[in-house]
Amino acid sequence: MTTESPRVISRYRFAARTSSCPTPRGISSSRTLPARTAAAVVAAGYRNGLIVCSAGPSVVRLLPPLTISLAELDELVDRLTAAFADVEKELGKKK
Numbered sequence: 001m002t003t004e005s006p007r008v009i010s011r012y013r014f015a016a017r018t019s020s021c022p023t024p025r026g027i028s029s030s031r032t033l034p035a036r037t038a039a040a041v042v043a044a045g046y047r048n049g050l051i052v053c054s055a056g057p058s059v060v061r062l063l064p065p066l067t068i069s070l071a072e073l074d075e076l077v078d079r080l081t082a083a084f085a086d087v088e089k090e091l092g093k094k095k
Contacts, residue, residue, distance in 0.1 A: 027068070030061045040090055044083035050076065052083070 033041060035057040042060060045052030053061040064076060 027066070027073075028061060028063045030055065030059055032059050034058060037087065037091065040087045041083065044086040044090070045080070047086065048079045048083040050079050050083060 038054060038058050038060050042052045042054050045060075050062070053063060055061050062076070062080070064073070068076070
């Protein structure tokens with residue numbers, strides 16, 4: 001994705017310990033997470049206006065269009081940051 005997305009991922013403990021998945025060329029991004037966390041990321045993405053796809057129980061994917069503008073990428077990163085913050089709060093409450 002953008003150069004900002006690795007920094008977004010590394011800010012959140014639940015995502016920093018995960019591995020990325022092979023993805024097709026382009027700006028798509030996949031992450032392997034624990035199943036409960038992956039479901040929470042998909043739900044938080046929807047709440048924050050992102051369509052986050054699951055690819056099985058523990059893989060989440062972002063598939064922005066190849067024609068996305070830089071302004072739209074910035075908005076995606078902002079919404080992803082908000083979604084990850086929501087997930088971190090949610091997971092912290094369940095511990």
